[in-house]
Amino acid sequence: MDNSIYTSLTRQSGLNREMTVIANNIANAATTGYRAEGVTFTEFVHAEPGTRSLSMAKANVQTTSMVQGAMTKTGGTFDFAVEGDGFFMVETPNGERLTRAGNFTPNAQGDLVNMDGHLVMDAGGAPIFIPPDAGTIDVGTDGTISADGQLVGQIGVFEPVDRNALNRESGVLFESPEGAEIVENPRVVQGFLENSNVNPIDQITRMIQVQRAYEMGQSFGETEDNRIREALRAIKGQ
């Protein structure tokens, strides 16, 4: 059995998956509130009774970077960023989702929504109504919204019960299967958006590493091929 080739192949396919993840990070380097993702390789050991174990690499642990992204000043009345821990909550057709992308706007009915039209939730889990005839809208650092000095609501900031269990969804959304808890003293900044936290240098370095490791695996396959070829030739030559 050419186990060495199979072992190397598992790594190749893992590297392939990691390349996909890097490409996605780089593609989302300008996506508001995007959290960089990473892949961890684990050893996968398989032993049939009476055989020696065979260790293979498997890319099966996903990590999400929770590092604070840089803030961009937009000056937009309904552009918000969370400083520190916590997520905004939006109501999607599939249920409540967490997001760090705070580019919101009131919709035609006056309710605050995100760019995909999902309702933004307040601290109590209800939509936030912005009076259309309000002159100035101010948002305090704790998320309280006032229109012309009158309190109209508070943007909710939530923290997932289990950060590791987050599922990613299209539209910079996270699903927290375990639910989310309200953050007691959140810091919300008005007029700013949080950039993607993708570190381009990290990604490019990792990309080169992955590429080279992949090529190395390929040349390993070739060496193995040569070895088997030579062995066959030697046997034939006898």
Added chain:
Amino acid sequence: MQALKIAATGMSAQQLRVDTISNNLANMSTTGYNARRAEFADLHYQQVSRAGAVSSSDGSLLPTGVQVGLGVRASAISLHLEQGALKETGGDLDVAIEGKGYFEVEMPNGEPAYTRDGGFKRSADGLIVTNDGFAVAPQITIPDDARSISINASGEVYAYFDDAVEAELLGQFTLVGFSNAKGLEAIGGNLFRETEASGNPFVAEPGEDGLGTLSQGYLEGSSVDSVREITELIEAQRGYEMNAKVITAVDQMLSATTAVR
């Protein structure tokens, strides 16, 4: 390899960003122009294994899943509704809005359109019209023999005549507001049209309902911030190059794969 297609979505996103920036820079001196910003969101995720999935017969659960993202998409090109700087022109019929309202104008097909461009003119029959000759609603007619026109902060238009001491009230500008002005559809010529997303227009006198007041003799400049646009342009260019690098790397990986005998 998926990475190739993902990098392509990244390149087209950055391309869209450059297009938006170019349009902003091109409209740097367009009266009442609001800068646009391209906003992005990640695309769908392919579930390789879902967090919380049962991983063994004794019921242990996967603490984290494996999801592979499939790139980026444009989620919006949103209007940056910041007040532009007011420029003094001294023109009798140059009116700037200080606030978030819009003027309503009547297009030739009878439909209303909305604009923040208050550089008005007088038509042959005395109507106050836009640069394109569309009448401002509600219509205000200036008599031929009016010596001068005065427009106050609440939009009242007065005319002075040679033979009269008192000014005569000709009409009043109104302003129009929307729940979601970002949802307006730009139709060129500094004009917008209402959409289902913008909500119905509501009309108010200047100074009421937070729509702002008027300043005669001023025009609102474009809200494009050239420094921000140029920095964004550099960012977009570098982002484009990074995505192109991914394509090169994936290409080399593929060529290593195909080189295997």
